[in-house]
Amino acid sequence: xxxxxxxxxxxxxxxxxxxxxxxxxxxxxxxxxxxxxxxxxxxxxxxxxxxxxxxxxxxxxxxxxxxxxxxxxxxxxxxxxxxxxxxxxxxxxxxxxxxxxxxxxxxxxxxxxxxxxxxxxxxxxxxxxxxxxxxxxxxxxxxxxxxxxxxxxxxxxxxxxxxxxxxxxxxxxxxxxxxxxxxxxxxxxxxxxxxxxxxxxxxxxxxxxxxxxxxxxxxxxx
Numbered sequence: 001x002x003x004x005x006x007x008x009x010x011x012x013x014x015x016x017x018x019x020x021x022x023x024x025x026x027x028x029x030x031x032x033x034x035x036x037x038x039x040x041x042x043x044x045x046x047x048x049x050x051x052x053x054x055x056x057x058x059x060x061x062x063x064x065x066x067x068x069x070x071x072x073x074x075x076x077x078x079x080x081x082x083x084x085x086x087x088x089x090x091x092x093x094x095x096x097x098x099x100x101x102x103x104x105x106x107x108x109x110x111x112x113x114x115x116x117x118x119x120x121x122x123x124x125x126x127x128x129x130x131x132x133x134x135x136x137x138x139x140x141x142x143x144x145x146x147x148x149x150x151x152x153x154x155x156x157x158x159x160x161x162x163x164x165x166x167x168x169x170x171x172x173x174x175x176x177x178x179x180x181x182x183x184x185x186x187x188x189x190x191x192x193x194x195x196x197x198x199x200x201x202x203x204x205x206x207x208x209x210x211x212x213x214x215x216x217x218x219x220x221x222x
Contacts, residue, residue, distance in 0.1 A: 001028035004196050005050065005164060006065045011057045012045055012219075019045045020056070021219040027164070030190055032197045034207045037216035043200045044168055046216065050198060051166040052083050067163055084113050088157030088195075092169035094149045096141040096156075102128065102148075103137040106155045113160060120159070127155040131185070147178035154185065158193065167199040171206065179203065 005027040012020040019042045027033050035043050048054040049064070052071050056062050064071050066086060071079055088109075096105045103124055110120035128134040131151040133144075141149055150170065157165050167186075171179035183206050186197055199206065207213045215222045 001031065003027070004029040004031075004067060005198070006063070007050060008063045009059060009061045010046070010049055010064065011059055011062065012042070012049060012054070013057055019219055020049070023216075023219070023221055025214060025221060027196050027198055028211075029163075030194055030196055031212065032186065032190055032199070032210045034210040034213045035198065035200045035216055036202070036207050036213055041216045042219045043216050047166050047168050047198065047200050051087055051089060052079050053089075081113075084109055085160060086163050088160070088162040088165040090150070090153050090157050090165060090167040090170045092172045094141070094153045094173075096149060096152060098141050101138050101140055102133065102144065102152045105141070105152055106159055108156060109160050124155065124159060127158055128152070131155055146174055147181070150174060150178070150182060151185075154182075154189075158189070158195075161193070162195060164196040164198065167197060167201075169200055169202065171201070171203055180205075183209065 003026050008024050010020055010023040023046060035046065037043050045054065049056050056064065056072070062072060069082065071082065074082060103121065106124040106127060107120045125134060125137060128137050131154060133148050133151050136144055136148055144152065171182050174182060187209070189195065190197060199210070201207060
């Protein structure tokens with residue numbers, strides 16, 4: 001399988017606290033990988049670095065490449081543009097803007113990339129329809145259930161056709177039924193949209209279903 005994401009010798013420290021220690025991993029195209037481990041193991045830190053939301057410690061031996069582009073060599077403006085075009089993100093608490101409707105929240109990444117409003121809305125509505133919540137497009141997050149909010153977040157992650165989606169405990173705030181539906185959706189979308197997923201989770205069933213599971217403990221991969 002073709003390697004999409006490649007990380008080599010990633011380290012991260014906060015003062016004297018070593019959070020990641022020489023982490024090396026790869027993710028293939030259209031692969032679903034889960035990251036598991038105890039609280040404080042560095043899972044979210046690793047996810048944020050892989051998704052370029054945070055930087056690894058400076059190290060000449062470190063590299064982080066997505067589709068052949070080494071993101072450690074990009075400046076902040078270039079990284080932001082690359083992230084917007086190539087990556088999607090789903091978080092445990094949705095991170096939707098409360099003053100915006102579901103449709104507007106989904107459109108946000110396209111506005112950042114300066115796509116036309118009409119094209120953005122048409123695509124957003126198509127995604128909301130695919131996720132079964134087009135009828136909620138003009139409702140604000142406070143008017144949506146937890147499961148509906150998370151589906152809006154998934155649509156937002158997909159709007160720019162990313163090559164990879166990073167998810168941090170995406171079902172951690174959902175009941176078991178909605179969690180299972182969300183997990184099913186990830187596997188369907190992987191096939192439909194040919195994208196990879198890297199998912200931090202405590203959900204054992206999701207970890208079992210993944211193509212591969214990475215176990216992180218004390219900043220090391222086991």
